[in-house]
């Protein structure tokens with residue numbers, strides 16, 4: 001069973017590790033090594049660097065990739081109150097990602113900073129039926145419970161692992177069948193993240209590996225069907 005990295009920006013090189021690698025639709029999709037998976041989306045931070053025309057161009061490239069069967073997910077995409085352009089633009093572009101994800105039955109990998117109520121409102125209004133994975137979750141238990149009650153998967157990366165008791169309680173508050181683990185853009189090894197998570201959750205690493213493989217299947221099922 002492989003160590004699954006639910007959100008990364010670089011492919012894993014070891015044959016016992018598998019990553020979902022996120023790219024932006026600003027150019028040709030880089031080739032990912034066999035056994036790795038590709039996701040694509042416009043990061044909310046990138047919107048500040050693009051003109052309206054360039055954003056439309058990126059969205060049409062993204063639609064082409066999504067329709068071509070090359071992707072296992074749409075993302076990362078989302079909302080960020082601290083970085084990126086005004087929230088109206090971010091919201092508009094996020095909604096376009098959701099439409100594509102639903103059109104092609106692809107899960108969403110979501111970046112969200114201090115916009116959880118807005119995010120959940122959009123989720124409700126969209127009626128989106130695909131899995132939503134909130135990556136790099138690092139907020140509080142109240143937000144976490146809201147996301148869980150709306151069916152979201154929650155992914156933790158190195159910042160949550162390095163935390164003190166508060167962060168540990170976040171990890172413990174996620175039902176195992178909704179938990180995901182990731183490196184994001186850190187140089188940390190996904191195996192070390194599994195080790196830390198297993199220690200916090202007081203479960204066997206082999207059992208954690210099995211749970212993560214099950215969750216990966218639940219989120220990225222369509223990819224595995226191909």
Ligand SMILES: [Zn+2]
Nearest residue numbers: 009076184185
């Ligand atoms: Zn990322």
